[in-house]
Amino acid sequence: xxxxxxxxxxxxxxxxxxxxxxxxxxxxxxxxxxxxxxxxxxxxxxxxxxxxxxxxxxxxxxxxxxxxxxxxxxxxxxxxxxxxxxxxxxxxxxxxxxxxxxxxxxxxxxxxx
Amino acid sequence: xxxxxxxxxxxxxxxxxxxxxxxxxxxxxxxxxxxxxxxxxxxxxxxxxxxxxxxxxxxxxxxxxxxxxxxxxxxxxxxxxxxxxxxxxxxxxxxxxxxxxxxxxxxxxxxx
Numbered sequence: 001x002x003x004x005x006x007x008x009x010x011x012x013x014x015x016x017x018x019x020x021x022x023x024x025x026x027x028x029x030x031x032x033x034x035x036x037x038x039x040x041x042x043x044x045x046x047x048x049x050x051x052x053x054x055x056x057x058x059x060x061x062x063x064x065x066x067x068x069x070x071x072x073x074x075x076x077x078x079x080x081x082x083x084x085x086x087x088x089x090x091x092x093x094x095x096x097x098x099x100x101x102x103x104x105x106x107x108x109x110x111x112x113x
Numbered sequence: 114x115x116x117x118x119x120x121x122x123x124x125x126x127x128x129x130x131x132x133x134x135x136x137x138x139x140x141x142x143x144x145x146x147x148x149x150x151x152x153x154x155x156x157x158x159x160x161x162x163x164x165x166x167x168x169x170x171x172x173x174x175x176x177x178x179x180x181x182x183x184x185x186x187x188x189x190x191x192x193x194x195x196x197x198x199x200x201x202x203x204x205x206x207x208x209x210x211x212x213x214x215x216x217x218x219x220x221x222x223x224x225x
């Protein structure tokens with residue numbers, strides 16, 4: 001039973017355009033949502049998080065939007081750069097318990113020249 | 114400030130053997146978690162340690178065990194290795210009550 005779902009295994013975007021990565025979840029009790037980026041042969045790198053009480057968080061080129069009624073979040077990258085090519089994991093966490101992070105399966109983003 | 118480091122980076126073991134993976138937490142972090150990432154999947158939570166005690170466990174059998182030391186470094190031990198244990202093992206450190214966890218580069222374990 002997957003609690004965090006990334007339904008697009010891959011996405012290709014032209015350099016300079018906006019990349020939008022989507023994520024759905026099933027558990028309305030999640031406290032935080034996180035996005036991680038992973039290059040081959042490296043561990044996941046934390047990008048940005050959002051509290052469940054917010055609907056938007058922005059950090060430089062990265063913005064995460066949360067729609068609680070739809071149990072959906074998205075990561076926007078503007079403008080997309082070649083170094084953004086990586087696998088992006090959406091994740092969620094229930095605080096005040098074991099704080100385990102529940103990950104989606106990831107979306108591979110290709111930035112095209 | 115040093116990040117999370119794991120050793121070794123790669124390891125090949127035979128089915129039935131035992132393995133120990135090591136992790137040094139990021140400076141200032143008191144919590145360490147271990148994850149298993151199979152090919153094409155997201156990382157799966159194995160367990161978490163806080164103040165040298167197991168603070169939560171995912172759906173992994175008892176042959177997966179761990180330790181956290183006073184300096185917050187950690188070990189993951191896996192006994193009676195099975196072929197399906199072949200995966201990338203990731204260590205993450207964090208501060209209690211903060212959602213962000215920071216990962217090491219992982220140990221690629223191959224069981225043959």
